[in-house]
Each structure stands twice: as structure tokens, then as C-alpha cells.
Amino acid sequence: MDAEPQRGRSLAPKRAYLDKAFAFSGADVSSTQRIRSAVGRQVFEYVLEKPHGNKLPPHGKILLVDHDRLSREILARNIRREGYLVEIEDNGAKALSLLSSGNFDLALWELQLPDLNGLEMLTRIRTDPRLQHIPVVLLSERQDWDMLIRCIEAGADDYLPKPFNPALLKARIRASIERKLLRDREQSLLSQLKAHQERIGVELADATSYLLSLLPRPLTEPFVTDWRFIPSGELGGDSFGYHWLDRDHFALYLLDVCGHGVGAALLSVTALNVLRSSALKGADFRQPSEVLGAANDAFPMEQQNNRYFALWYGVYQRSTRTLTYSSAGHPPALLFAPGSICPQKLATPGMVIGGWPNSPYRSQSCEIPAGSRLFLFCDGAYEITLADGRVFSLDEFASILLDLPAERPIDLDVVIGRIRQLRGAPEIEDDLSIISVQF
Amino acid sequence: MELKVIKDDATYIHVALIGKMDVAGVQEIEGKFISLIAASKRNLLVDISEVSFMGSMGLRVFLTAAKSLSWSKKSLILLHPQPMVDEVLEASSFHDVVVIEHNLEAALLKAKS
Numbered sequence: 001m002d003a004e005p006q007r008g009r010s011l012a013p014k015r016a017y018l019d020k021a022f023a024f025s026g027a028d029v030s031s032t033q034r035i036r037s038a039v040g041r042q043v044f045e046y047v048l049e050k051p052h053g054n055k056l057p058p059h060g061k062i063l064l065v066d067h068d069r070l071s072r073e074i075l076a077r078n079i080r081r082e083g084y085l086v087e088i089e090d091n092g093a094k095a096l097s098l099l100s101s102g103n104f105d106l107a108l109w110e111l112q113l114p115d116l117n118g119l120e121m122l123t124r125i126r127t128d129p130r131l132q133h134i135p136v137v138l139l140s141e142r143q144d145w146d147m148l149i150r151c152i153e154a155g156a157d158d159y160l161p162k163p164f165n166p167a168l169l170k171a172r173i174r175a176s177i178e179r180k181l182l183r184d185r186e187q188s189l190l191s192q193l194k195a196h197q198e199r200i201g202v203e204l205a206d207a208t209s210y211l212l213s214l215l216p217r218p219l220t221e222p223f224v225t226d227w228r229f230i231p232s233g234e235l236g237g238d239s240f241g242y243h244w245l246d247r248d249h250f251a252l253y254l255l256d257v258c259g260h261g262v263g264a265a266l267l268s269v270t271a272l273n274v275l276r277s278s279a280l281k282g283a284d285f286r287q288p289s290e291v292l293g294a295a296n297d298a299f300p301m302e303q304q305n306n307r308y309f310a311l312w313y314g315v316y317q318r319s320t321r322t323l324t325y326s327s328a329g330h331p332p333a334l335l336f337a338p339g340s341i342c343p344q345k346l347a348t349p350g351m352v353i354g355g356w357p358n359s360p361y362r363s364q365s366c367e368i369p370a371g372s373r374l375f376l377f378c379d380g381a382y383e384i385t386l387a388d389g390r391v392f393s394l395d396e397f398a399s400i401l402l403d404l405p406a407e408r409p410i411d412l413d414v415v416i417g418r419i420r421q422l423r424g425a426p427e428i429e430d431d432l433s434i435i436s437v438q439f
Numbered sequence: 440m441e442l443k444v445i446k447d448d449a450t451y452i453h454v455a456l457i458g459k460m461d462v463a464g465v466q467e468i469e470g471k472f473i474s475l476i477a478a479s480k481r482n483l484l485v486d487i488s489e490v491s492f493m494g495s496m497g498l499r500v501f502l503t504a505a506k507s508l509s510w511s512k513k514s515l516i517l518l519h520p521q522p523m524v525d526e527v528l529e530a531s532s533f534h535d536v537v538v539i540e541h542n543l544e545a546a547l548l549k550a551k552s
Contacts, residue, residue, distance in 0.1 A: 258499050329531035331530075359532065
């Protein structure tokens, strides 16, 4: 790894440099005197053999690349005294290979190596993903400002002019290594954060999968149902369902918990399961107002982390073609009778579920003519802020539904596409749920 | 979203809310709004004439306020809701639990009572 010293090279010009290096090393004056009286190689050997005094534990690994052996060894010696691990190399290509294979915290690199100049070296280091994070401090024997500037522009972190000022050398090494270790720490934390996010992502996907498993399958008889569900985040506060209560009564419901995210979804799923299993104490699930009253008793917001939900609940009686419904702070369902250009808005005023104790709820009924279309949706379907700042209205949303071709099955993708178009972005900012029933 | 204190009287506090009461808007004023109620057991008159949107999180702020005030036998009075906001309040039967007024004098009379 380390080359032999160059033969026939005079050490005399190095004396000033050695003075500073020994001062930096902490060697005592008498030792320094004896070194000065010796010839170059003996100087070098003495320094290497001198036992360390206050050896610090290593706290950084440095690659030192310098083609001048004496300069390299003395510098390495003194850096080691500071507690760093040092590996040395005199050849640029080998140094790059070494840099790739080791976990170095700093490269001290001579600007003008015989086989690789500083600019070439930096270009290779900064374009190599394995190396680009390693700080590089250039060692410059000459005041080659033009090259230095180009190297710093190419990604060098600092430079040290030769002969070295010991205090400056220590300060720059320490600063560069501290920056590198800080960056390593940041990268480590970032990796942990990414791993954490991935784990949360997996868990949220699992939760979303569970929520989706609770949603009903589309029906094809005795009427056709369909739905779309697009949560604004990984999980939303919307949920809905429909099922037969008995052979004559079909329940249909949609609930929207205030807020978004996991907290809203947990309450949403809990309430959905209660409705799916008709598990509210004292409520006849064929009577919508009773269901809402019992739900309001069961889910007071003070016991639900200050969350409440809007709910629309309807029961279609097949034998009488009657829909009885009740709502709690929920947008109306829209009923389009065949040939009608104006939908019937199906809603009753009612306090949001859990909002206020003992709130009264009432039911209303309407006839469902054959061929009617019913749409049940959350407020996210039409509370859209348009480009001009205006908020899209329920009536405008109704016109989108009215435009769906009457002679073809209801295509909810057309509705979703129109909503996305109005928002001007593919992302949905609020949960979006819509159910259609073609009677 | 902005919350302005118009009058801090011995018997009532008169404030105005300005902006959209959506998730982001509510986050900006909720703490200050709730602290107003917690700080004093007085009627709270809220001018919402410049509230252009009322989402579920906005309703939650008013519900929380109305409940807190009701424990002290005090009232939340909402003044001048815009038609779209009024529709939302009506759909949620807010008229049953808070006072909704369209006239300042009538609202002040109730606030001072």
C-alpha cells in the first residue's frame, strides 16, 4: 500500500515543514533536536517508533493520499496522535479503490498526484454513490489557486496548504470529520425513519384492506348497486354498507367521521360494524330514526376522542316500494325518478351522531318508482374548491348525476372523473364515497 | 383563518371568525377559540358572517364550545351565517343547541342576558 521513498530526493526543503509537524506532534524539544541532527530516513523512523503519550480512542477513519513518503508518514503520524485511524496511499487509482472498500470518514488528498490530478479524483468521487458522501480535503504544496478553485467547485470540502499550520490542520480535520459523522447520523436516522414509514405503510395498507373487506359487494338483483370509495389518505373517516335486514327490508347507510386518518377510520369502522350487525341496544333497525338515536347514545363524542360522525341511514321496503330514511348532519341522498330533471333531496335535520346527548331524530318516507336512481354520498363528493375559489354546490353535483345516460347502467367512474376534473388534480383532498342504486 | 376579539365585556365576549372552517382553518384558531371559553364563564357571541365554508371540524369547534358553555349555563350565539353555512348548521340541527341570529341587536341582547 505504501510506496518506498523516492530515491535521491533531498530532504532539506522539508525542514520548515518538519518543524511544524513535530510541534504539532507534541514531541519534546530534546527529541526534536535529535531528529534535526539526523538524516531524513532516521528522522522518519524515530517518529514512527516514539511511543504515544496521551493516545485518544479513534473517532474517525482517514485516508491520506500523498505521493511524498516523508510528508505522508509524518502527517499520518500526527493525525494518529489525535486519535484518528489513518490509512495511507501514494497512488490515486489505488486510493480510489481503497476508498471504495473502507468506511472512511475523510480523505486527505494531494492535489497533484502523478497519476491522478485533484479534479479527476473529485469527479470520480462525487459521481460514485458509494463515495460521494466522503469529505475530501485537498493537500496543496503549491499555491495553484486555479486548480484549487475548480476542485472546490467540483466538490472538495476544504484545502490545506503545505507546509501545514498544525492548528489549522487539526481544526480542519476535526471539522470535516464532525460534519461527516453528523451526516452519517442523519443518514442513519433517515434510514430508520424510512424503515419506520415503510412499517407504518404496511400496517395502514393492512388496515385499509380490512376496511375494504367490510364494504359490500355490488348487487345485481332485485336492484343494481355500485359504489366507489376513495379515502383522502391511507385511511379515511368514511364507510358505508347495505344489507338485507329481512326478506322485505334493505338497509343502506353511509357515515362520515369528522377529520381524516387513523383516528377517524377506527371510529368509522367501529360504527360500521355496529350497523352491519344491527347491534344497537333497543333499536329496531327497520326504523331509521331509532337507529340514529341509539347510535347517538352509543357514541357520545366525549367518549370517542372528541369525534362524531354524520350518518345517513335508510331502509327500503321492497313490498311497498317505500324508502324510509333519517339523517344526522349528513348531505341528502338524491333520488332521480325516471324522466325527472330535478332530484328529490332525501334528508332530515338531525344532530351529528355523538354531538349532543338525547338529540331527537325523525324519519321520512318516499315512494321509489321503478327505474328510479338513488345516490348516497359524503360531502367530499361536492365540497370542491374550484380554481376561482368558489365552492362547488350540491345542485351542481346533482347536475353531474343527472347527465349520466339514462339508457345505460350507472357508471360511477364518470362521476369520479368529473370530480377529479373539477378539482384540477388527481388527488382527492377529502374522503370520497358514493353509492348508487338503480331500482 | 382569523379570530378577532371585538369586545371583551363583563357579561359576554364578542368575536369574529374570518375564513374557511375546514381542517386547516380550524387548526389555526381552535386553540385560541377554546381558550377564550375556558378563560371566562360568559356568553360567547361569534360573528361568522365572513366564514365562507363550514366543514365537520368547524362544527366540532362550535359543538365543543356550546357544551362547555352550557355547563356554566351560558350560551354560544352565532351571528350572520352565510346561506351555505346556515344550511350546514340546519342540517345538523345546530339550531337546537346554539343560538343562531341574523340580527346584531338581537344577538347582543341575548349575549348580555
